[in-house]
Structure formats: C-alpha cells, structure tokens
Amino acid sequence: GQRLRARVLIGCDGKTSEVASRARIKRTGWRYGQTALVCAIAHEKPHDATAHQFFMPAGPLAILPLTEDRSSIVWTERQDEANRIQALDDANYLQELRPRFGDFLGDISLAGERFAYPLELSIAQKFVGDRVALVGDAAHAVHPIAGQGLNAGLKDIAALAEVVTDAHRRGEDIGRVDVLERYQQWRRFDTMTLAIATDAFNRLFSNDNSLLRAIRDIGLAATNSLPGLRRGFIREAAGLTGDLPRLAQGKPL
Template sequence: MDNPARAAIFRRMEHDLIIVGGGLNGPALALAAARAGLTSVVLDALPDATRSDDNFDGRGYALALASQRMLAALDLWDGLAPDAQPMRQIKVSDGRVGEAQVFLGLHFDSAELEEGPMGYMLEDRFLRRALMAATEASPLITPRAGARVTAQSTRAEGATVTLDDGEVLKGRLLVGADGRSSGTAARAGIRRTGWGYGQTALVCAISHEKPHEGIAHQLFLPSGPLAILPLPGNRSSIVWSETEQRARAINALGDAEYLQVLRPRFGDFLGEIGLAGQRFTYPLNLTLANRFVDTRLALVGDAAHGMHPIAGQGLNAGLRDVAALAHVLSHANTRGEDIASEPVLARYQSWRRFDTASLAASTDLFNRLFSNDNPLLRLARDAGMAAVNAVPGLRRGIIREAAGLTGDLPDLMRG
C-alpha cells in the first residue's frame, strides 16, 4: 500500500495507541505518547472505584532516580514529591533468623552519587491516583474503566480490539500493559519462558519506634530475602519472601501472631513495630515473553517480563520499557514514519529485550545464591560482598546501576 493510501487509513483510526492495562505502565505510556501528540485509549478491566481506592494496602515502590526523572518529565513529580521518601542509603546483610548480629556485606550511600538520592520510595496509592488524574485531564487520552478485551486483531492496516459489550475499537498500535498473565500477549500467540521459585512474598507496611533515616535494608535469609524499605515518617514497607507453604501459614495468622513471626526476622534496630495498613501476598516467579513485539503490537512492563523482587526493579524496568517505546514512537512520528511499522517496533525490542533478560537472569541468580543456608555458599557470598564493599569504584558503579543511570537512556529519563 502506498504512503498516501496508508495515511488516509490512519486518519480514520480512532486512536494512535490502544493500551490494554490501566495500572501504572499503561497510563504512563499514554502520557508519554501524548507529549509526542499521539492519542491513546487506556483500557482497564477494573472499575474506577477500585482503581482510585485510598485504602493503604502496604504496597510501595522503590523508584530509581531515572524513574523519578521520567515522572518529573511527565509533570507528575511535583505533586508526588511530598509523599515520597528519598532512599539515602542501602544496607545489604546476610543472616539467619534470630541472630543478634548479622554480617554487613554491602553499604551503598547516595553521597557517592552526584545526581542526588539513588531513588525514592512511593506508595502505590499516590502514584496510581496521580496517573489516573493526569490521563483523565489530557485531551489526547481516553481512559476506559471496566472495559474487558475479549478479542483482538493486528494486521498491516491497523489494530482492533473487541470489548465484552461488543464495542470495537480501532488504532494504529496495540500495546499490552496487562501484567504477567497478559491476555494481549496470549491472544497474539506470544509464548513465555519462566519458572516458579516455590516462594511467596508477604507484603505489608509497618510503623516503628525509631526513625529509619532514609536507609533501605535488604536482609538475605535462608528462606528468601527480606526488604525493609523506608516510607515517609516512622514507617517502612516490607517485602518478605518465604517458602509457599510457610507463607500460607503465616498469612493465615492474626495480626499479633503475624508480627510475632516477623519480629525475629526484622530485628530490633527500629524499636517496637506494628502493622500500618493491610497485608497481602503474591507468588514469586520469573516469566519472560519470547518476543516483545508482533504485527502492530508491543508489550511493556510485566506483560513483557516479570522477575523476582529481590532488587526492587520490577516497576523501574516497566517504566524503562515505557520510556524506550515512547522514545522510539516519538522519533518515528517526527520523521513521518508509520509508528507501528515493523522497523520501528524492532528498534524498541532490540533496545529492551536484552536488558530485561539480563536483569531477570541476575535477579534469578541472586535469589538462588542467597536463598539457602549452605555454609560454603554463605562463606563465598559474604566474602564477595565484603570485597565489593571495599572497592569504591565498583561500589559506585553498582549505585549508578541501581539508580538507572547506566546504559542508553531514553529521552524521558535523561533529566
């Protein structure tokens, strides 16, 4: 089809992007695309009341500095900053339950980073609501809550999706931002590679007697890692990995008994602790889409890759997908290219797939290396952490990697 004819078809399209998934990555992509003048419809199966619920369920995100830069570029950060907690240090320890002292293996300090704090902790409820409000305010974005996709079609002339009420939407590019069990990927015949870890994450927020000083702690226990992540005030977010059977038993306990199990793992360095919000669990697995693109289709976030939360990089990897895809689409649009053509989408896939596969492999290796009590492995990993901690250049490189400042950065993350 010649370019004038193709352009005429695209002018009849309702949207440039049809985004399936209204959690975090989907709305972020719509906002990023709007900066390039591209229109989007964002489809979410959940009703508005559920998505905007203000009840704090304990979830918080460790936003890398590059992710914070992206939120600033999308004009969201000024409204989010009052509820964000800078992460000034990260301390990594290797221990056992009930030990009074644990080997302090690694210590990362934001003072070694010229750009500022290596990241921020932000509760899910604040980020989600900010994204919802921004998409609803944009004239280029059409949010659709309670919209379930039952069928899709992607052909050379465009993409279509059918909703459960029979409505058909047309667009130039279909984007799956619908999580690890992505229906968008499944309907496109995109297979996944992965496995379970036999672990479940117990997630909650706790209040504590002593201030955390903006320090994030990662404690490696034989059953799985325990992350203690600072929130504003004397509160922290807990991501606590246990074997599946043990996690079910712990989660079935009442709040008082739950805290009794947590305390010997947590230690007493923050004084007395108590629950500050709801508790929830999710199974831990690794899942990687065998490809991130198809005809007029792209995957972002957990729809493309899901990994162990051991490094707290899940949302950061998703936002990097969003920033990379927006970068590719924006530059293609400026050049007059078809934004959903095979060459354009291939640029996105080549940019992101290797990076995410490498990150997934790293988190998988770390979890397997540390989620055990093998004395030889314990000795080797403790010695290795001590060696890294003693080399400032290597330590600083890890800090920059955690802050998302390495590699080829998309426009939105350059600051």
C-alpha cells in the same frame, strides 16, 4: 461493546498479560516456590530514610522506608510457610515477624493491609507483534530481590516512546512490526540480563549452603570496601547505566 481502532496497542497488563496471549506471544519462565508477604509496618524509631535487606535461607526480608515512622516490608518465605504465616491473625503474624525484623527500629505494629505475591520469572518470548508492543511485567516479570522490576518497566516506556516518536517524525507507520522491533532490540538484552542476574542473585542469597555463603560474604565485603565498585552497583540499580532513552536522561522526547 465499543470498538476502538488504533495503529498500535501497548500491552501493560502485567505478568499474566491478556494482550500478550491474544497476540499469541508465548512466555518462558518458572515459579520460584517462594511467596513475598508485603505490608506496611509502623515502628517506634525513625528509619533515617535507610532501606535494609536481610538475607535468610528461605529468601530476603526487605525493609523499605515510607513516610513518617513507617516502612514497607517485602518478606520472602517458601510457599507453604508463607501460606501458613499469611493465614495467621495480625498478632501472630507480628509474632513471626519480630525475630526476623529485629529491634533496631524499636517496637513494631501493622500499619495496613497484608498482601501475598507468589514469585515467578515470566518473560515474553517476543516483546512485539503485529501492531502490538509489551512493556513492564507484561514483557518481563523478574524476582524482586534487586527491586528492579518497576525501573525496567519505566525504561521500556521511555524507549518505546522514543522509537514511536522518532518513527512518527520520519513519517513511518508507528504500528509496523519493523518499527516496533527497534524497541525490542533496544530493551531485550537489558531485560534478559536483569532476569538472569536476579535469578542468580536469588539462588546465591536464598540458601544456607556454606560455600555459597562464603562466596557472597566475600562479594559483599569487596563491594563495601571498594567505593568505585559500590558506586557502580548504585548507578546500575538507579538505572543510570547503559544506552538510556532520552526520557530516562531527563530530556524531552
């Protein structure tokens, strides 16, 4: 029952943001009909700090290195199939996983709890309102195929912190909508591009159409054989491109 007062409220409460709905900010998007099954896997052989992603018609299987001989999997399946697999006991779950995972890391076993996340695109129509700003998935939840959601949220925070700090130094009211709109203007294009790119990536990679398969094989081969292009993708994925906020460049505010 305690009432708190502040100049601005930052909504960082995820894709079903209550802050956004109370600020009457509507959302746009759609469900992908895919669910990501997530858990930690222990394996016999070392992963050599290398991530793998296998593209299958229902969606990708990402194998992401953790500490010691363990990796986290993000295993995307069509919704019904994912529900069926998630309902299996651990032994049968592993039985389903093994042929998809392969044996390049030796024998595998479960190393933690199993989670299931239905996937959707959910973009707030505005990132700011009257004394409100949204960051992270509260502003933009995208398909995890490119592993960029958290990175985008961190860039939001760096940009908002810079806008608010600079406004405060100039003596402006940090909660005024025209101040917060500077943050929206900074981040909107980047996050919309990310939403469109991840959506297109998912359509291109999560299907078995032979023409699309040929296009993506050519694209991957070109990326592999052109070091400049590959470096460009790595810099993009690492969040080192574009108009970077000071915090994202490792500089103080």
